[in-house]
Amino acid sequence: MPIEILMPALSPTMTEGNLAKWNVSEGDKVVAGDVLCEIETDKATMEVEAVDEGVIGKILVPGGTEAVAVNAPIALLLEEGEDASALEGFSGSAAAAPAAAAAPAPAASAKPAPAAQAPAASAGARVFASPLARRIAADKGLDMAQVAGSGPHGRIVKRDVDQAKPGAKPATAAASVAAAPVLSVNDPVFANMPEFDVVPNSNMRKIIAKRLTASARDIPHFNLTVDVEIDKLLAIRKDINGRENAPYKISVNDFIVKACALALVHVPDCNVAYTDDAILRFKKVDIAIAVAIDGGLITPIVKDAASKGLAALSNEVKELAGKARDGKLKPEEFQGGTFTVSNLGMFGVKGFNSIINPPQGGILSVGAGEQRAVVKNGELAIATVVTLTLAVDHRCIDGATGAAFIKELKSLIEDPITMMV
Secondary structure: OOEEEEOOOOOOOOOEEEEEEEOOOOOOEEOOOOEEEEEEOOOOEEEEEOOOOEEEEEEOOOOOEEEEEOOOEEEEEEOOOOOHHHHOOOOHHHOOOOOOOOOOOOOOOOOOOOOOOOOOOOOOOOOOEOHHHHHHHHHHOOOHHHOOOOOHHHOEOHHHHHHOOOOOOOOOOOOOOOOOOOOOOOOHHHOOOOOOOOOOOOHHHHHHHHHHHHHHHHOOEEEEEEEEEOHHHHHHHHHHHOOOOOOOOOOHHHHHHHHHHHHHHHOHHHOEEEOOOOEEEOOOOOEEEOEEEOOEEEOOEEOOHHHOOHHHHHHHHHHHHHHHHOOOOOHHHHOOOOEEEEEOHHHOOOOOOOOOOOOEOEEEEEOOOEEEEEEEOOEEEEEEEEEEEEEEEOOOOOHHHHHHHHHHHHHHHHOHHHHHO
């Protein structure tokens, strides 16, 4: 009997992904460890390897298909001794059908056509839902046709059936909590605007939009800003990097990440996450570092950052950033984290406010280092200053607690020798 190759769950929160491309064709012989295909998740494009030996009998989901549900069959593998006759009775319709491939984007520099009114669903029309949503609906005795979907393209997902009641009518867009005023490419509002190119949203971009919208909407952000002098830090950095044949190159950001980790150790009430049941206080500090990549943003994580020396931390950050840009991060290298550091100083940005990456309780925004006029002992002087802005989840971090953290962080950065002891 053929072996079903299923759409893998590459992260704990993944419910669907894009099947970017196949690296094998029907009739190809594969062994365990061969790369079968590439899956685009919300964070990266990852390779999927074969776990069994056999021949690719049939590809059920073509490359380029978007929104393929986790655990949906994507191909059939023939075992030793089986031929094409074993495929009889197997087809893509026998499995949870993935969402259709994205329609071709409108021609570049084209004016949008007027939006068409969507036809009403007829009785017996196909209902798009995740396999998990279907199972929950069956257990609750729900009619899927009476459940409004809040997932991509109106797909019914777990939260929709959790909130639905037997016999309930579909919620209207105005009443749906998940609904948001998002424009379509063909919305008439664009008709009187300049011509434009259409850049289709990747799965990563869609997830970023969804998560940040939810974070900005649902998390009460509380921001604290402080200016920090870094002249002593720059002097120590110059001395460290100037050592002959040193196997490292420490950046200013490395010092800030290290200081942030130590400050979280000293103020553990900021190394937390909010849940409805309790506040979680983490025993180690895992710092997520925002890295810009093609098409989005990813946050590789330095695990237990407070326990690592500057050289080890710096080398790990560079390695993780390189893997992030190459799309080669493993799930455990970008999932989790207890706190995030985002640095836009290299672009000359003086200061900015970041949006918290849930379930983390805080994020630090780092601006550019620049020479400014400061007053010391009643006299005007020049100092190199960086603006830091801390955003915290006010449900689990109070204002005074956030202030204690940023005070500790400022002290560590302005007197960097204290990081070494």
